[in-house]
Amino acid sequence: MTTTTTTDTATAVAPILGTEVARRVEQACARCGGTDVTMEAAVRWDINSQEWQVSAVYDKSAYCGGCSADVSVDERELAPTPALATYTVFVRQANGQGTTHVSAHEAPSLVEAERLALAETAADWNDDVDSLAVLGVIAGDVELLSWDDDSWS
Incomplete structure (x- = not known):
């Protein structure tokens, strides 16, 4: 079972991530x-x-x-500036092949974080953004301690 939750603005996660907007x-x-x-x-x-x-x-x-x-x-x-939240984004080739690119981005929304992650991955991999897909997004910056793509082959 796959559960997908979408948050359009960083304001919704600001209290969780400590990014409230100052006056x-x-x-x-x-x-x-x-x-x-x-x-x-x-x-x-x-x-x-x-x-x-x-x-x-x-x-x-x-x-x-x-x-x-x-x-x-x-x-x-x-007017307040939009709150920025940190999002950790997982990107892979759209055809499901290759490894997974993991990156953290400060952004005002989930959509912007995904756009930044796709652009970074395309630049890192010398690839086209259209050939990539976002696998998932976590609200917050995470420290990835271990990753083994070979075990899924």
Whole structure:
């Protein structure tokens, strides 16, 4: 018996895979609405990372490049980016011969993960995508510890 379950978006598996979408915002000039705004900040040298680290942002001192003036800044909510989930995809030649190509892909949907896997397999095998078939897809990245195609011959 074969059971097939199809999930069209990564959002459905996001809670399982820990890929929930974070709230996104942009900072915009309250005067002109442009996003070419800067803020003054204090930075401190971090000896471990060998980089300057922001230690404070002075949110009372915004400057807009579009207005060429000191301005206040408004926070605007942005549309969320699609959640990406990891899919492990199993691909084989459509005629059932040969070995199985296994690859993991970050994608917003099952359909996109399959498309990426078919393209990767075609490139790896120097083959045409139309001569390949997806055998199965697992939600998540898996570590394949053992595989023996010879036992099925």
